Amino acid sequence: xxxRLTRRTVLHGALGAAGSSLIPWHxxxxxxxxxxxxxxxxxxxxxxxxxxVASNGVFFVSSKVLEPLADQAFGGSGVxxxxxxxxxxxxxxxxxxxxxxxxxxxHDGRDFSSADVAFSAMEVWKKLQNFGRxxxxxxxxxxxxxxxxxxxxxxxxxxxxxxxxALPALSTVLPKHxxxxxxxxxxxxxxxxxxxxxxxxxxxxxxxxxxxxxxxNPSYWAPNQPLVDRILYRKMADKGAVAAAHExxxxxxxxxxxxxxxxxxxxxxxxxLQVSTKGYEGILYTATVEINxxxxxxxxxxxxxxxxxxxDPKFLLDTVFQGFGAIATGPIPASGAPFYTTDVxxxxxxxxxxxxxxxxxxxxxxxxxxxFALKLLPAPFFEQTRLTGDYLRQALRxxxxxxxxxxxxxxxxxxxxxxxxxxxLAVAALVYRNDPxxxxxxxxxxxxxxxxxxxxxxxxxxPEMDKLIDQAASEISxxxxxxxxxxxxxxVMTDLPILPLVDFPFLSVVSDxxxxxxxxxxxxxxxxxxxxxx
Amino acid sequence: MSASPDRGGRAADFFAGRAFVLIRRRLAQALxxxxxxxxxxxxxxxxxxxxxxxxxxxxVGGGDIGVVSRLRAEYGLDQPxxxxxxxxxxxxxxxxxxxxxxxxxxxxxxxLERLPNTLLLMLSAVSLAFGLGVxxxxxxxxxxxxxxxxxxxxxGLIVYATPGFWxxxxxxxxxxxxLAWLPLSGIETIASTLTGWERVLDxxxxxxxxxxxxxxxxxxxYMRLMRAGMLEVYGLDFIxxxxxxxxxxxxxxxRHVLPNAILPMVxxxxxxxxxLLGGSVVIESVFSIPGIGRLAFESVVSRDLNTxxxxxxMSALLVITVNxxxxxxxxxxxxxxxxx
Numbered sequence: 001x002x003x004r005l006t007r008r009t010v011l012h013g014a015l016g017a018a019g020s021s022l023i024p025w026h027x028x029x030x031x032x033x034x035x036x037x038x039x040x041x042x043x044x045x046x047x048x049x050x051x052x053v054a055s056n057g058v059f060f061v062s063s064k065v066l067e068p069l070a071d072q073a074f075g076g077s078g079v080x081x082x083x084x085x086x087x088x089x090x091x092x093x094x095x096x097x098x099x100x101x102x103x104x105x106x107h108d109g110r111d112f113s114s115a116d117v118a119f120s121a122m123e124v125w126k127k128l129q130n131f132g133r134x135x136x137x138x139x140x141x142x143x144x145x146x147x148x149x150x151x152x153x154x155x156x157x158x159x160x161x162x163x164x165x166a167l168p169a170l171s172t173v174l175p176k177h178x179x180x181x182x183x184x185x186x187x188x189x190x191x192x193x194x195x196x197x198x199x200x201x202x203x204x205x206x207x208x209x210x211x212x213x214x215x216x217n218p219s220y221w222a223p224n225q226p227l228v229d230r231i232l233y234r235k236m237a238d239k240g241a242v243a244a245a246h247e248x249x250x251x252x253x254x255x256x257x258x259x260x261x262x263x264x265x266x267x268x269x270x271x272x273l274q275v276s277t278k279g280y281e282g283i284l285y286t287a288t289v290e291i292n293x294x295x296x297x298x299x300x301x302x303x304x305x306x307x308x309x310x311x312d313p314k315f316l317l318d319t320v321f322q323g324f325g326a327i328a329t330g331p332i333p334a335s336g337a338p339f340y341t342t343d344v345x346x347x348x349x350x351x352x353x354x355x356x357x358x359x360x361x362x363x364x365x366x367x368x369x370x371x372f373a374l375k376l377l378p379a380p381f382f383e384q385t386r387l388t389g390d391y392l393r394q395a396l397r398x399x400x401x402x403x404x405x406x407x408x409x410x411x412x413x414x415x416x417x418x419x420x421x422x423x424x425l426a427v428a429a430l431v432y433r434n435d436p437x438x439x440x441x442x443x444x445x446x447x448x449x450x451x452x453x454x455x456x457x458x459x460x461x462x463p464e465m466d467k468l469i470d471q472a473a474s475e476i477s478x479x480x481x482x483x484x485x486x487x488x489x490x491x492v493m494t495d496l497p498i499l500p501l502v503d504f505p506f507l508s509v510v511s512d513x514x515x516x517x518x519x520x521x522x523x524x525x526x527x528x529x530x531x532x533x534x
Numbered sequence: 535m536s537a538s539p540d541r542g543g544r545a546a547d548f549f550a551g552r553a554f555v556l557i558r559r560r561l562a563q564a565l566x567x568x569x570x571x572x573x574x575x576x577x578x579x580x581x582x583x584x585x586x587x588x589x590x591x592x593x594v595g596g597g598d599i600g601v602v603s604r605l606r607a608e609y610g611l612d613q614p615x616x617x618x619x620x621x622x623x624x625x626x627x628x629x630x631x632x633x634x635x636x637x638x639x640x641x642x643x644x645x646l647e648r649l650p651n652t653l654l655l656m657l658s659a660v661s662l663a664f665g666l667g668v669x670x671x672x673x674x675x676x677x678x679x680x681x682x683x684x685x686x687x688x689x690g691l692i693v694y695a696t697p698g699f700w701x702x703x704x705x706x707x708x709x710x711x712x713l714a715w716l717p718l719s720g721i722e723t724i725a726s727t728l729t730g731w732e733r734v735l736d737x738x739x740x741x742x743x744x745x746x747x748x749x750x751x752x753x754x755x756y757m758r759l760m761r762a763g764m765l766e767v768y769g770l771d772f773i774x775x776x777x778x779x780x781x782x783x784x785x786x787x788x789r790h791v792l793p794n795a796i797l798p799m800v801x802x803x804x805x806x807x808x809x810l811l812g813g814s815v816v817i818e819s820v821f822s823i824p825g826i827g828r829l830a831f832e833s834v835v836s837r838d839l840n841t842x843x844x845x846x847x848m849s850a851l852l853v854i855t856v857n858x859x860x861x862x863x864x865x866x867x868x869x870x871x872x873x874x
Contacts, residue, residue: 045594046637052601055594130596185601186608187590188638208637208644209824209832211724232725237819237828240703241719248711248718381592410592411584411837419588452599453591 031227031515035533040242040254041233044208047192051120051172052128052185054433056283059169059525060255061233064214065107066174066197069098069117070167072282072434072521079164080520082527083112083173083198084150087164093157093476100148104221106175107202114150118142119176121152128185130452131438135166157476165435168282168522173198200226200529209235220529227532239263243509246273252514252533255524257506260383261322264507272512277324279523280505282434284333287316287388289499290417290426293459297372298424302361304496307425308347309354310399311392313501320387325504330489331440333432333503335521338478339485344493354399365400373402374424380413384504385427392427418453429504430454436485441469444488444497460497557858564854571846572626576619579837585611586635589836609635622839631844635836641844644829649848651721652825655817658741659748664803666749667756668796674757675764676787686757694754702747702820709743716742719822744821748814752806759802763795770794797868804860807853 043057050062070087073080086099104112121142125132138158143151152163174184178191186192195203198221201214212233216226234251236242236258243263245251247270259267268275289307293299313327326334330344363371374396378389389405396403403425408416416422433439442448446461468491472484508524510517515532517523584592587606591597606612610621625632631641674686710718717723722737767773768791776786815827826845833841 043593046590047594053594053596053598055596057593057595128598128601130598133598133600185598185604187605188633193638205725207647207724207824208639209648209828210720210822213725230725234720234724234822235824236719236822238699238822240699241706241820241822244703244706244711244718248714250718408583409835411586411589411835412582413584414588414592415584418591420583422583449599451602454596 031224031530031532032534033227033532034229036230036232037228037514037528037531037533038250038252039231039233040236040245040251040258041212042236042239042242042254042256042258044235047187047189048195048203049174049184049189049192051124051174052192054129054131054169054439056256056431056525061203061212061214062172062195062197063199063525064201064231064528065195065199065203066172067199067527068167068169069171069173070164071526072168074281074520078434078521079167083117084167087160089160093160094154096152096154096160096163098150098152100150101221102148104198105219106177106198107196107217108175108178110175110177111147112173112175112198113147114142114144115147116173116176117150118144119180120171120173121150124174124179124184125170129170131166131433131442132170134442135162135170135438156474158474159437159476159478159481161478161481162435162437162473166433166438169433169438200527201231211235222529225529227530228528231528243267246270246509246511249511252511253508253517254510255506255508257383259507259509261324261507264509265322267509274510274512276508276510276518277505279508279518279520281335282521283525284335284432284503284505285382285429286328286331286333286432286500287321287384287502287504288328288428288430289392289501290423290428291458291460291496291498292421292424292426293497294421295374295424297361297363298374299459300361301495302357303363304499305347306354306357306361306399307396307401308496308499309350309357310395310401311499311501312349312395314349316388316391317502320384320391321502321504324507325502328500328503329493331443331492331500332436332485332489335503336432336434336436338482339436339489341486341489343486344490346493351399358399358401363400369400370402371400373404375422376403376405376425376427377408377413377417377423378405378427379417379429380408380410382429385429388501389427392425414453418455418457419451421450421457421459428454432503436488437469437473441473441488444492445469456497458497462491462495462497465491465495465497556861560854560858564850568847568850569623571850572623572843573619575842575846576622576839579834579839579842580615580618582834582837584837586837586839587611589838593836622843625840626843626847629847631847632840634833634841635838637838637841641841644841645826645844645848648824648826648829651823652818652827654721654737655741655744655748655814655823655825658745659752660803660806662745662749663752663756664799666753668760668799670753670757671760672764672787672792674761675768675791676783678761678765683761687761690754690757693750696750698747698751698814699816699820701750702744702817705743705747706820716740718743721823744817744823747820748817756799756802759798760795763798764791767791767794793867797864800860800863800867804857807856807860 045058048058048062050058050066067082069082069084070079071082072078083101084098085101088097100114100117106112121136121139126136126139138154138156139152140155141153143153175196178196183189200217200220202217204215205213214231216229220226239258239260242254243259246267264275267273291298291304297303317323317325317327329342332340334340358371365371376389376392379385393403393405417426430443431439442455444465445456446466448455448457450457468484468488472481472488475481475484508518513534515534516530520526586609587602610618634641634644637644670686674683677683706718709716717740721740728736773786773790776790815831818825818828830845
C-alpha cells in the first residue's frame with residue numbers, strides 16, 4: 001500500500017516526536033530532516049517569475065525555487081553570497097566582477113553558468129524589471145570569460161555599493177535555456193507558471209485557488225540542505241480562517257500579516273505559537289500620505305506642513321499599528337544604515353500650528369468650519385493603510401479640511417492614483433529596499449511617465465531634488481553617497497512632497513515546531529534552505 | 535417546424551412534444567437575455583476604474599512600464615471600448631472561452647476545476663436545507679400557535695438573521711479548533727494521495743461545516759414557506775371534507791395537505807438554484823474552498839473579462855436548464871398547470 005501522507009498524520013507525528021523528547025527545541029538548531037511545512041498564502045500572483053518584478057508576493061514562493069546572486073544577512077557586511085561567492089568592483093567604478101558558485105545545477109539537470117547570469121542581467125533585469133530598469137540602466141555588457149565568472153561592464157562609473165545592495169531583490173537568476181527567444185514577461189510563459197531554478201526547493205504543483213506544492217531539491221548545492229521535505233502553501237482568503245488554522249495546528253506559518261493585528265496579538269499568547277516582526281528589517285514598509293501637487297492648495301508647502309502638523313504618528317503607531325513599528329523621521333527607515341539620519345526638519349503634532357499655517361496660506365475657515373475638501377484614497381491592499389485613512393479623515397477635520405474617503409478595489413486604486421492622478425491624498429505602504437536608489441528616490445524624482453506605480457505620480461518636480469538624486473545615483477564613493485542621501489533626506493523633510501508617517505514590519509505567526517525562522521532581514525522572501533521542523 | 539409526433543398520441547409522446555415546444559420557446563427567450571447579460575457585464579466592468587493590467591500591477595506590487603504597456607496591447611486593452619465590446623461578443627458567439635487573462639490558464643479548465651466543488655457544496659446544502667425546512671415547516675404548521683411552533687419560528691428567525699461568515703467562523707472555532715473533530719478548511723486534504731472511498735470520506739468530512747453554515751440560512755426560508763403553505767391548505771374546504779370523513783391527522787397532513795403545499799417550495803428551489811450556482815463567495819472564502827463564487831469574485835476584482843464571460847455562460851446555461859426542469863416538474867406536481 002502506498003504510504004499515506006496526510007497533514008494530520010504528519011502533524012501528529014511531529015507532535016509525538018516533540019513530546020517524547022526531553023531535549024529542548026533549540027538543540028535541533030542544526031536541523032532535523034523531514035516533515036511538511038504548512039504555510040498560509042493570502043495572495044496568488046499571476047506568475048512566479050521573481051526576476052521580472054521585485055514583488056514580495058511573488059518572492060514569498062519563488063525565492064525558494066529561484067535564487068539571487070546574494071541575499072541579505074544580519075551582521076557582517078549585511079549581504080551574504082548565494083549564487084555569487086564574491087564580487088570585486090574595479091577602481092574606476094565601471095565594472096564589477098562576480099565569482100559564481102560552481103557545481104550548481106538547475107532543477108531540470110542542466111548546469112548553471114555565467115551565461116545564465118549574463119542573460120538574466122542583460123535581457124531581464126535591465127529590460128523588463130521595474131527597479132532593474134533604473135539600477136542597471138548603464139549596464140552595457142556582461143562578459144563571461146569562463147563558466148564561473150561574470151564581469152558587469154557599465155557605460156559610466158556607478159556605485160558598486162548600490163549594485164551590491166540591490167542584489168537581494170533585483171538579481172534573481174533565470175535559466176537561459178528555458179527563456180532565450182521567448183516572451184519572458186508573459187505571465188502564462190510555462191516557466192513563469194512552473195519556475196525552474198537552482199533553489200533548495202523545486203516547484204512541483206500548483207492548483208489555483210487551493211495550494212502550491214514545493215518539494216525538497218535533493219541535489220541542492222549547499223550540503224545537508226534543505227531539511228524540510230515539502231512546503232505546502234495553502235491559499236486562504238479569510239484572515240479569521242488563517243487565525244483559526246493556526247490555533248488548530250493545521251498551519252505552521254503565516255507571513256505578511258495574514259492574520260489581523262488583533263488576532264496576531266491574541267495568537268502570540270497561545271501556547272505553541274509566537275508572533276515575529278523580526279525578519280522584516282530588509283523589507284520595511286512606510287505608511288505614507290501621497291499628495292497630488294496638481295491641487296493648488298497642496299502645491300503650497302505651508303499646506304503640506306499643516307497636514308503633517310495635524311497628524312499624530314504616535315497615536316497611529318499605538319492604535320492602527322498596535323505598537324508594531326516606529327515613527328518615521330524621513331524617507332529612509334532607521335534600519336537603513338549607513339544612509340539614515342535624524343538630522344532633518346521635525347514636525348510636532350500641533351493642530352494649532354497647522355491651523356495657523358493654513359490661515360497664513362490664505363485658506364480661511366468657511367461658515368461650516370471647513371477650509372476646503374479633499375479626496376482621500378487609502379490603498380486597499382493592507383489593513384494598516386485603510387485604518388490610517390480613517391484616522392486621517394478625523395485628524396484633518398479638526399483643522400478644517402474635509403477629507404472625503406473614496407474606497408476603491410486594488411485595480412481601481414492603482415489606476416486612479418498612479419495612472420489617472422484622480423486623487424488629492426492617498427495612503428500608501430511603500431517599501432524600503434536596502435538602498436535609497438532602488439525604490440525610494442523614484443518617489444521624489446520627476447519625469448516618471450504616468451502609469452508607473454509606486455513612483456512619483458504626484459506632480460512634484462523640483463530641479464534641486466532631481467539633481468541630488470541623480471548625483472547620488474552615480475557617486476561611486478560610499479562616503480560621499482551617504483552624504484548626498486543625508487542631503488536628500490533633509491530636502492524631503494523640508495519640502496514634504498509626500499508624508500512618511502510610520503515605518504512598520506508585517507507580522508508573522510509561527511509555530512514553535514519551526515526551527516531557524518526569521519533569521520535574516522528579509523526572511524519571508526528568503527530561501528528557507530535551513531528551516532526545519534522539530 | 536411541426537412539433538406533432540406522427541406516432542400514436544400516447545401521454546409520453548404528448549408530453550415529449552410539449553416539452554420540446556417549451557424548450558424551444560425557452561431557448562428563444564434566453565438568447566436576448568444572455569446577450570443583455572453579456573453587454574451589461576462588459577459595461578459594468580468597463581465602468582469600474584482600472585483594467586486587467588492595473589489588477590496585475592496590484593497583485594504583484596509593481597511593474598515595469600514597458601512590460602505593462604505590452605501586456606495592455608496584448609490583451610487588446612489599448613483599443614477603443616467599442617472595439618473591445620465587439621471582440622468580446624464575437625468570442626462569445628463562437629463559444630470561445632479563451633485564456634483567463636492573468637491566470638495563464640484556459641478559462642474552461644479553471645471553471646471545470648471549480649464547478650464540481652461548488653455543485654457539491656450547493657447540492658448538499660440545498661438538500662439539507664430543503665429536507666430540514668420541510669420537516670420543521672410541517673412540524674410547526676401542525677402545532678400552529680403552540681409553544682413548539684413559536685420555538686421553531688423563533689429559532690428560524692435567529693438563524694436567518696445570522697450572517698453566514700460569522701456562523702462559519704463559529705463552527706470552525708467549536709468543531710475544528712476546540713474539539714478538533716473536523717478539518718477547518720479546503721474541499722479535501724491538500725496534495726493528498728487518497729483514492730477511492732478514503733477520498734470520498736475525506737471530502738465528506740471537509741464538507742460538513744461549510745454545508746451547515748450555508749444550509750442553516752436556507753432552512754429558515756424553506757421552513758417559513760412550508761409552514762405558511764401548510765396553514766393555507768389547512769383552511770381549504772377539501773381538508774374539512776377529509777376531516778369529516780374521519781381521516782387521521784397524520785393522513786390528512788401527509789396525504790392531503792403536504793402535496794398541495796409543496797408547490798411554492800419547488801418554485802423557491804428553482805429560483806434559488808440560480809443564486810446557488812453563483813456559489814457563495816463568503817462561505818468559499820471562510821472555508822478556503824476553490825469554487826465558482828470565489829472565481830467570479832476574483833475575476834471581477836482582477837477585471838478579467840474572459841473568465842467572467844465563461845462563468846456567465848455556464849451559469850446562464852445551467853439556470854435555463856434548471857428552470858426548464860422546474861417547469862416540467864410543475865406539470866407533474868399539479869396537472870392544472872400547463873407546461874407552457
